[in-house]
Amino acid sequence: xxxxxxxxxxxxxxxxxxxxxxxxxxxxxxxxxxxxxxxxxxxxxxxxxxxxxxxxxxxxxxxxxxxxxxxxxxxxxxxxxxxxxxxxxxxxxxxxxxxxxxxxxxxxxxxxxxxxxxxxxxxxxxxxxxxxxxxxxxxxxxxxxxxxxxxxxxxxxxxxxxxxxxxxxxxxxxxxxxxxxxxxxxxxxxxxxxxxxxxxxxxxxxxxxxxxxxxxxxxxxxxxxxxxxxxxxxx
Amino acid sequence: xxxxxxxxxxxxxxxxxxxxxxxxxxxxxxxxxxxxxxxxxxxxxxxxxxxxxxxxxxxxxxxxxxxxxxxxxxxxxxxxxxxxxxxxxxxxxxxxxxxxxxxxxxxxxxxxxxxxxxxxxxxxxxxxxxxxxxxxxxxxxxxxxxxxxxxxxxxxxxxxxxxxxxxxxxxxxxxxxxxxxxxxxxxxxxxxxxxxxxxxxxxxxxxxxxxxxxxxxxxxxxxxxxxxxxxxxxxxxxxxxxxxxxxxxxxxxxxxxxxxxxxxxxxxxxxxxxxxxxxxxxxxxxxxxxxxxxxxxxxxxxxxxxxxxxxxxxxxxxxxxxxxxxxxxxxxxxxxxxxxxxxxxxxxxxxxxxxxxxxxxxxxxxxxxxxxxxxxxxxxxxxxxxxxxxxxxxxxxxxxxxxx
Ligand SMILES: Nc1ncnc2c1ncn2[C@@H]1O[C@H](COP(=O)(O)OP(=O)(O)O)[C@@H](O)[C@H]1O
Ligand SMILES: [Mg+2]
Numbered sequence: 113x114x115x116x117x118x119x120x121x122x123x124x125x126x127x128x129x130x131x132x133x134x135x136x137x138x139x140x141x142x143x144x145x146x147x148x149x150x151x152x153x154x155x156x157x158x159x160x161x162x163x164x165x166x167x168x169x170x171x172x173x174x175x176x177x178x179x180x181x182x183x184x185x186x187x188x189x190x191x192x193x194x195x196x197x198x199x200x201x202x203x204x205x206x207x208x209x210x211x212x213x214x215x216x217x218x219x220x221x222x223x224x225x226x227x228x229x230x231x232x233x234x235x236x237x238x239x240x241x242x243x244x245x246x247x248x249x250x251x252x253x254x255x256x257x258x259x260x261x262x263x264x265x266x267x268x269x270x271x272x273x274x275x276x277x278x279x280x281x282x283x284x285x286x287x288x289x290x291x292x293x294x295x296x297x298x299x300x301x302x303x304x305x306x307x308x309x310x311x312x313x314x315x316x317x318x319x320x321x322x323x324x325x326x327x328x329x330x331x332x333x334x335x336x337x338x339x340x341x342x343x344x345x346x347x
Numbered sequence: 348x349x350x351x352x353x354x355x356x357x358x359x360x361x362x363x364x365x366x367x368x369x370x371x372x373x374x375x376x377x378x379x380x381x382x383x384x385x386x387x388x389x390x391x392x393x394x395x396x397x398x399x400x401x402x403x404x405x406x407x408x409x410x411x412x413x414x415x416x417x418x419x420x421x422x423x424x425x426x427x428x429x430x431x432x433x434x435x436x437x438x439x440x441x442x443x444x445x446x447x448x449x450x451x452x453x454x455x456x457x458x459x460x461x462x463x464x465x466x467x468x469x470x471x472x473x474x475x476x477x478x479x480x481x482x483x484x485x486x487x488x489x490x491x492x493x494x495x496x497x498x499x500x501x502x503x504x505x506x507x508x509x510x511x512x513x514x515x516x517x518x519x520x521x522x523x524x525x526x527x528x529x530x531x532x533x534x535x536x537x538x539x540x541x542x543x544x545x546x547x548x549x550x551x552x553x554x555x556x557x558x559x560x561x562x563x564x565x566x567x568x569x570x571x572x573x574x575x576x577x578x579x580x581x582x583x584x585x586x587x588x589x590x591x592x593x594x595x596x597x598x599x600x601x602x603x604x605x606x607x608x609x610x611x612x613x614x615x616x617x618x619x620x621x622x623x624x625x626x627x628x629x630x631x632x633x634x635x636x637x638x639x640x641x642x643x644x645x646x647x648x649x650x651x652x653x654x655x656x657x658x659x660x661x662x663x664x665x666x667x668x669x670x671x672x673x674x675x676x677x678x679x680x681x682x683x684x685x686x687x688x689x690x691x692x693x694x695x696x697x698x699x700x701x702x703x704x705x706x707x708x709x710x711x712x713x714x715x716x717x718x719x720x721x722x723x724x725x726x727x728x729x730x731x732x733x734x735x736x737x738x739x740x741x742x743x744x745x746x747x748x749x750x751x
Contacts, residue, residue: 159749160745163744163745166664168663168664168743168744168745168748169743169744169745188668188669189668189670192663192666192667192668192669192671193666195663195664195665195666196665196666197666201664201665203748207657207660207661207664207748208661209658209661210363210658211363212359212363220661220662220665221665221666223352223353223355223356223666223667223671224349224352224662224665224666224667224668224671225666228348268665272666
């Protein structure tokens with residue numbers, strides 16, 4: 113069974129007077145443990161697609177099944193729980209809470225967890241060590257460099273041991289060295305069995321993934337998996 | 348548990364946004380300050396008045412007549428020179444009257460060699476001691492012969508005694524009032540300060556006749572205390588007294604009384620009326636100021652939420668429910684309101700203390716403003732916090748993280 117199953121997803125934004133059609137009939141299945149990158153020019157609808165995948169917004173029409181649950185039928189409580197337990201977000205702009213230490217930022221998802229397991233602090237510390245941030249535990253977001261902030265957000269996205277990591281242009285604000293390190297972390301996570309969906313418009317970043325999907329103007333225009341299949345059929 | 352965590356996040360939010368936290372407290376603080384001060388003044392006046400009643404030594408069978416038009420002893424009055432010793436003698440002739448104590452009073456400096464102090468000097472008749480039932484600590488009270496001879500004799504209360512004589516024995520010593528020397532013939536037993544800080548022992552008594560000829564140089568009385576035989580005789584006696592005084596003072600039918608009655612009941616009635624007026628004012632001021640305080644909180648919180656859209660979005664991404672966000676901001680508004688309340692009580696207490704200390708108003712601190720403030724502030728926080736809190740909770744998570 114696929115972890116993510118999207119069938120004819122459309123998303124329109126209604127504004128005063130007009131409606132923007134951002135996603136048009138997107139069909140997308142992603143297997144558990146896969147490493148997928150989504151490519152496309154700015155404004156193609158990548159972030160919109162990720163918001164729907166991450167249960168941050170509902171599609172205007174279509175069906176989205178995440179881990180066997182039909183997301184459209186979930187209420188706010190259940191959606192929040194799905195986000196809390198199954199998904200870890202990494203953003204281009206980091207999105208750390210300002211004025212709060214790295215350690216506390218990492219434990220943020222646990223505030224909203226159903227039960228907070230013992231040894232939260234130890235786990236957060238271990239994750240920060242894993243991303244090489246053990247020397248900056250008590251720095252606030254403003255006191256960290258971009259690369260350091262991104263490492264904290266990765267630790268945060270992992271604290272609840274999610275099945276799915278959604279990363280929206282995680283290297284977009286980083287220099288090439290930090291970008292490489294971030295991608296290294298993702299590569300390792302996939303080896304541990306985490307599913308990763310990575311949004312990017314840089315090909316060398318996208319090539320870390322096993323599968324590359326291109327979207328353009330709200331539609332999937334190419335999918336490396338499908339091409340393989342067609343190639344296989346041709347052969 | 349979740350609720351405690353949201354509470355913790357609210358505390359953190361207030362700490363991180365100190366400027367708006369402070370601004371939010373101001374409205375409520377002013378409201379609670381005025382509430383605290385008004386309640387303190389209300390209780391202070393009441394305690395002082397009740398103290399005065401006890402200090403006047405009222406039994407249920409007695410009442411006082413004070414010279415001059417008006418009500419009670421608070422209003423400044425006119426026509427204060429019409430009551431005489433003759434009036435007092437006429438009143439004593441009434442069959443229901445047991446004792447009559449005519450009185451003059453003046454605040455004066457009293458001097459013993461190099462020591463001096465200001466005290467209330469009263470010219471009274473020997474019956475004063477009976478009417479007040481005030482025991483002597485030493486020596487004798489003023490006598491009829493002291494009255495007849497206009498003797499320069501004085502009976503001292505405990506406070507001037509202490510200030511003028513320290514440990515020495517005052518009996519038989521001479522003290523000076525204006526240009527005359529008076530022999531100390533007796534000392535009153537000490538009563539001690541009342542609850543509101545009024546000192547009943549701060550007084551000196553001389554014969555009324557001496558007071559007329561040497562202190563006030565006038566024959567009119569400042570007050571007369573009338574003691575009947577039984578409490579039930581008081582109303583009728585008051586009516587008779589009124590007729591006698593009006594006739595003696597040749598008041599026309601239309602003219603107002605040029606004297607005032609003071610009874611424990613009339614004082615209590617006055618206290619009740621003023622209390623009600625004060626309570627109405629209290630309700631009005633607290634409502635208006637807490638409404639203003641609440642609106643201040645609501646608006647600043649709305650602005651603050653607009654600035655914190657990203658934070659809200661991040662929380663939502665990592666599992667915060669709408670109810671978590673609502674609770675967080677509701678806690679923020681309630682705590683900010685309570686904080687304003689605490690500051691208001693602090694300021695209110697300081698002002699009340701100052702008013703009392705510098706003799707501007709009597710004040711008295713009770714638990715009431717604390718309880719009232721706690722209730723009001725919680726209510727204000729909830730009522731004015733719910734709208735911003737829900738607004739924050741219903742922001743779309745997607746749009747919140749897109750926001751810059
Ligand atoms: N709330 C909104 N209202 C109207 N249009 C929107 C809204 N959010 C995004 N869009 C539009 O949707 C399109 C896709 O946006 P987005 O998914 O952010 O693109 P990408 O991430 O691929 O750059 C853009 O043209 C953008 O202007
Ligand atoms: Mg985008």
